[in-house]
Amino acid sequence: MSYFEFLSQYGDRIISGTLVTIVLTVLAALLAMAIALAAGLMRMAPNALVRGVAVVYIEIFRGTSLLVQLYWIFFVLPLFGISLEKFTAGFVAVGMNLGAYGAELVRGAILSVPKGQWEASLALNMSPAKRMVRVILPQALLIMLPSWGNLLIELLKGTALVALIAVADLMFQVKQINGTTFLSAETFGTALVIYYIIARFMITPFMRWLERVMQRKLGRA
Amino acid sequence: MSEKHLSGFPLSLDGPDRPMVSFRKVTKSYGSLTVLDSLDLDVAEGEMVTIIGPSGSGKTTVLRMLMTLESINGGVIYVDGEPLTHMPKGDHLVPANSRHVRQIRSKIGMCFQQFNLFPHMTALENCMEGPVHVLGMSKKDARERAEDLLAMVGMADKRDQHPSRLSGGQQQRVAIARALAMRPKVMLFDEVTSALDPEVIGEVTNVIRKLVSEYNLTMLMVTHQMGFAKDISDRICFFYGGKIEEQGSPDQLFSNPQKERTQQFLSAVKEAM
Ligand SMILES: Nc1ncnc2c1ncn2[C@@H]1O[C@H](COP(=O)(O)OP(=O)(O)OP(=O)(O)O)[C@@H](O)[C@H]1O
Ligand SMILES: [Mg+2]
Numbered sequence: 001m002s003y004f005e006f007l008s009q010y011g012d013r014i015i016s017g018t019l020v021t022i023v024l025t026v027l028a029a030l031l032a033m034a035i036a037l038a039a040g041l042m043r044m045a046p047n048a049l050v051r052g053v054a055v056v057y058i059e060i061f062r063g064t065s066l067l068v069q070l071y072w073i074f075f076v077l078p079l080f081g082i083s084l085e086k087f088t089a090g091f092v093a094v095g096m097n098l099g100a101y102g103a104e105l106v107r108g109a110i111l112s113v114p115k116g117q118w119e120a121s122l123a124l125n126m127s128p129a130k131r132m133v134r135v136i137l138p139q140a141l142l143i144m145l146p147s148w149g150n151l152l153i154e155l156l157k158g159t160a161l162v163a164l165i166a167v168a169d170l171m172f173q174v175k176q177i178n179g180t181t182f183l184s185a186e187t188f189g190t191a192l193v194i195y196y197i198i199a200r201f202m203i204t205p206f207m208r209w210l211e212r213v214m215q216r217k218l219g220r221a
Numbered sequence: 222m223s224e225k226h227l228s229g230f231p232l233s234l235d236g237p238d239r240p241m242v243s244f245r246k247v248t249k250s251y252g253s254l255t256v257l258d259s260l261d262l263d264v265a266e267g268e269m270v271t272i273i274g275p276s277g278s279g280k281t282t283v284l285r286m287l288m289t290l291e292s293i294n295g296g297v298i299y300v301d302g303e304p305l306t307h308m309p310k311g312d313h314l315v316p317a318n319s320r321h322v323r324q325i326r327s328k329i330g331m332c333f334q335q336f337n338l339f340p341h342m343t344a345l346e347n348c349m350e351g352p353v354h355v356l357g358m359s360k361k362d363a364r365e366r367a368e369d370l371l372a373m374v375g376m377a378d379k380r381d382q383h384p385s386r387l388s389g390g391q392q393q394r395v396a397i398a399r400a401l402a403m404r405p406k407v408m409l410f411d412e413v414t415s416a417l418d419p420e421v422i423g424e425v426t427n428v429i430r431k432l433v434s435e436y437n438l439t440m441l442m443v444t445h446q447m448g449f450a451k452d453i454s455d456r457i458c459f460f461y462g463g464k465i466e467e468q469g470s471p472d473q474l475f476s477n478p479q480k481e482r483t484q485q486f487l488s489a490v491k492e493a494m
Contacts, residue, residue, distance in 0.1 A: 119290055120337035120396075124351040124403060125327050134354055138341045218341045218383065 006186045010177050017173030018194055024091050024159045024169055025198070029152055031095025036102025041132070043107050054103065061100030067161050069093050074165045090162030090169075098155045105151065109144035110136055142214045149207035153199045160195070170194060227297065232309040234302045241266040241301055241439040242287065242407055248295035249282055249463075256282050257463045259296065264407075269433055269440045271450040274460030275486060280443040283460075284409045287441065288331045289322055300325050301406060330405030334412040336392040338384040344371060344395045345380040348402045356403065363402070370398035374428045390421030394428055401432075408432070410442040414449075422446070429453065447490055451475050459483045 007014075042054035061069065070093040074086060084092060113136050121131040163172035174187040181187070230245060240263035249257040257279045264270050272280045285291040287298060289305065297314060298305045307314035308321040317325075338347050348367035352358040358366070371377050374394040384392050393413055400408060410429065414422045426449050432438055433453050444450050450457060451471040458468040459482075467480045478484045 114337075116333060116335050116337035117339065119288075120333065120339070122290060123288055123329075123331040123333075123400070125323055125355050126351070127323075127355075130354055134350065135339055218385070 001181075001183070003186055006181075006183060007190075010181075010187075013173045013177060014170070014190060014194070017168060017170035018198075020087075020168055021156075021159055021170040021195075022198065022202075024087075024094070024162060024167070025152075025156045028091040028094040028098065028155055028159060031091065032098040032102050032151075032155060033148075035096060035099025036106050039099065039103035040106025040110065043103060044110065058100045058103050061097050062104075066093065066097045066158055067164065069097055070161055070165060086162075086165050086167050089165060090159070090167045094155060094158045094162070098151060098158065101151055101154075102148070105144045105147045106140065109140035109147075112143055113139045138217075142211070142218060145207060145211045145214060149204060152203050152207065156195065156199055156203065227307060227314040230297045230304075230307075230314050232312070232314060233304070234299050238265075239302050240264055240299070241268070242441065243299040244283070244287075244296065245299070246296035247286065247293055247298060249279070249286060249291065250294050255463060257286075260464070262458065262465065264439055264441060266406075266439055267437045268455045269442065269453055270456045270458060271442045271444060271454040272458050272460055273444070273447070273450060273486075274458075274466075278460040279463040280460050281411055284331065284411050284441060284443060287407070288329055288409055289326050301328055327403070328406045329409065330400035330403055330407070331409040331411070332393065332396050332400055332413045334415050336384070336389070336396045336416070338392055338396055338399070340384050343381050343383055344376055344387070344398075347384070347395055348399045351399065351403045366402055367398070370401050371395070373401075373431070374398045375424070388421060389417045390424045393417065393425045397425075397428055397432075405438070407439045407441065410440065410444070412443055412445065414444065414446060445490070447475070447487075459486065461486075 001009075039054045039057055042050050043058065045051050045054075070089070073084060073093045073096075074089040077084065110132075117135055117139065118131065121135045126134065159169060160171040162169055163175060166172065170191055174191040178184050178187040234240065234243060242262075242264040244260045244262040247257060247260045247262075248255065260279075260283070262270075262283070272283060274280055282291060286293050287300075287305070293306050297307050303325055304314055304317070305322070305325045306317055308317045309315075338344075339350065342350060345364070345367050348370060349360070349363040352363035352366060353360055356363075368377065368380065371380050374397055376391060376394050376398065379387060379391060379395075384395070387395065397413075413429075414425050417425065426446065429440075429442070429449075430453055432440070442450070442454070454471050456468060457471050457474045459466050459474065459478075459480075461482050467474065467478060467483045474483065475487065478487060
């Protein structure tokens with residue numbers, strides 16, 4: 001079978017898998033950002049209990065394997081009465097895992113906003129919440145954007161693991177196709193190229209564009 | 222603060238000649254290093270007091286404590302008659318809670334050596350930020366106020382520029398407008414010309430001169446510009462080792478210093494100029 005015949009025969013499944021992977025990536029990314037922001041801020045809270053919760057979360061999700069976390073969420077949580085549908089379990093696991101890494105990015109970026117900015121907001125008598133939202137976070141966002149670009153690519157790669165709980169993503173589809181055709185070079189080669197294209201020609205340019213937009217807002221463009 | 226209740230300090234300062242700012246036996250230390258040692262300093266309403274002194278003598282610390290950027294280790298600071306660092310509870314003073322601090326802090330504004338403008342906002346937005354988001358003014362009113370102040374500091378035509386597009390002197394003038402937009406009663410200036418190129422220092426000192434002549438602000442300034450300080454101050458305080466070594470009118474202090482350390486400092490400064 002030529003590669004062209006291979007594509008015409010299995011192209012539909014590969015495309016549908018690719019779409020699932022993209023949707024998974026977007027949902028997991030949104031979740032990861034929300035978690036990263038919350039955990040990153042909690043990590044710096046004045047209250048020790050709040051800080052403790054964030055530290056434990058970050059430690060657990062960074063310190064253990066994503067695959068184990070995925071199995072926990074999909075196979076173990078139902079034993080405690082929390083059943084997630086496999087697609088949901090998939091992006092929740094990836095989002096929670098990368099969110100823990102993102103939390104450290106958020107914290108690092110917040111801490112690297114110059115001290116003078118904190119002091120100027122205090123001199124204007126801003127409340128701590130206003131100061132964070134109006135002054136610190138907008139600047140922290142620009143500082144952490146490049147690192148988020150890398151993290152989102154990690155996240156995309158991480159989504160391939162959800163194939164192991166039978167979510168029909170790109171990885172799952174090519175494994176199935178390989179299982180019936182044994183055309184491993186074609187199947188996994190195609191997957192490789194598609195993951196690379198998503199990372200290099202979708203995520204990276206998007207993040208660059210976002211950076212430019214933010215920079216313009218800072219009057220630096 | 223070790224003792225929770227503080228006695229021997231009045232709950233408030235009353236009377237027609239009460240000072241706008243009053244440091245009473247204020248002590249500040251970092252670990253074992255005592256930076257300010259039982260400082261007493263009063264600034265009257267509308268008075269312009271300039272602090273001079275060698276590096277490390279505690280000049281910045283005085284302003285930062287008043288702006289509540291630094292805690293104090295002893296004594297009480299009063300602003301407009303009310304304690305800033307403390308609040309009355311029964312017939313005692315206890316350390317102030319954040320709500321009390323915020324209320325008193327609203328009377329104070331500060332300009333920094335490094336300007337510290339918000340880089341993600343234009344000059345106009347910098348000046349509207351506090352009025353809108355702290356004082357709760359309408360955008361329209363805040364904009365009017367900000368535009369007036371930017372015009373006053375000669376920055377009306379740059380109001381839509383971000384700080385990165387402005388020179389140091391221009392940024393500092395915007396920073397002064399931003400602080401004034403909060404209508405403080407007390408303004409603090411910490412070496413606001415030290416980061417500037419010599420040729421633009423004048424544009425900032427001229428704005429401060431204008432404030433002295435046209436506004437009834439109480440001002441506390443730290444500067445190394447001795448000529449400027451002499452021109453506009455009502456009083457000069459010479460700090461040495463965390464204490465006021467000598468103070469007096471500019472004429473007195475610059476032409477006829479009494480203490481040897483003051484004389485040494487002034488002659489060293491003269492040589493440098
Ligand atoms: N956060 C800090 N931790 C430890 N020591 C500090 C801190 N801030 C200031 N100091 C010390 O306090 C002393 C007074 O500092 P301050 O900044 O008030 O001096 P200054 O008179 O403003 O000096 P300069 O003319 O150099 O600005 C100095 O010895 C300084 O090293
Ligand atoms: Mg200083």
